[in-house]
């Protein structure tokens with residue numbers, strides 16, 4: 001972090017005017033919005049990221065499972081992200097996360113994150129090669 | 135209650151090959167070209183999902199009760215770039231308005247890096263995103279979109295005005311063009327790579 005960031009924020013905060021239809025922010029001045037509000041989703045499970053991959057484990061779903069859970073399992077016949085599953089099911093991200101967490105807990109879905117990829121030189125090089133090929 | 139299928143035989147998708155997900159965050163003010171940028175690089179039409187967030191305005195009222203909670207719903211669009219069978223990159227566009235800043239943590243957590251799109255005629259719109267990435271110590275690139283065919287401020291001016299660190303790339307970009315969006319991505323990935331190599335070396 002640089003000191004310049006603070007100066008810039010002040011300038012932003014001084015100049016910012018809520019747009020039409022926007023709620024006037026409380027206690028906006030001097031505090032960055034993302035520090036004021038600790039964003040929380042209902043049932044939010046920190047271990048399940050939006051890009052986390054979910055895929056069928058091979059365990060069959062309980063007969064009593066909800067239609068949404070069945071639809072989710074169908075989509076996870078191949079590895080997809082939580083965000084893709086939400087988009088394909090037209091379900092809000094928060095709801096999808098809860099469904100995923102339940103199905104992971106009961107063993108029907110396998111789930112894994114991209115932990116460590118940020119520092120993985122091989123991963124970054126492969127991605128660069130893919131972008132160059134676009 | 136779960137019937138066990140042939141998972142132990144190794145024939146299930148999960149056991150076949152794990153796909154490693156990585157992501158990039160595309161940020162900037164409203165109408166600056168985030169969705170355009172994502173769709174230019176994505177191999178599929180960008181997908182949209184509704185993110186419904188309960189934000190807790192902690193400490194503002196000094197009450198800490200449920201009365202300080204508000205729920206906001208925003209549409210978030212994202213694209214996908216499949217690298218190979220075991221690596222996929224997602225590009226998430228932030229909902230632009232700074233009042234949605236509270237949900238950026240969700241996007242930025244574990245991200246490789248960020249791209250801040252800037253319309254130089256509405257320069258201040260990029261401040262929250264720049265502040266945010268610096269605060270998170272997340273590598274980012276600044277892309278100046280030339281809306282009138284040219285940028286109102288040159289990269290060097292922008293660098294000075296934003297007081298950017300030396301390793302933060304500033305490039306002129308047309309988010310509608312693949313070659314241009316590619317240049318931005320690669321400039322960012324060079325920084326990401328340099329950081330990863332420095333970590334590995336030290």
Ligand SMILES: Nc1nc2c(ncn2[C@@H]2O[C@H](COP(=O)(O)OP(=O)(O)O)[C@@H](O)[C@H]2O)c(=O)[nH]1
Pocket residue numbers: 162163164165166167168169170171227230279280281282283307308309310
């Ligand atoms: N001239 C120009 N127009 C752009 C560029 N990027 C986006 N646009 C246009 O600006 C408008 C808003 O872009 P959009 O991607 O929806 O902005 P968002 O609100 O940040 O997602 C669209 O009509 C785009 O075609 C650019 O780099 N140059």
Ligand SMILES: [Mg+2]
Pocket residue numbers: 168169170227
């Ligand atoms: Mg958009």
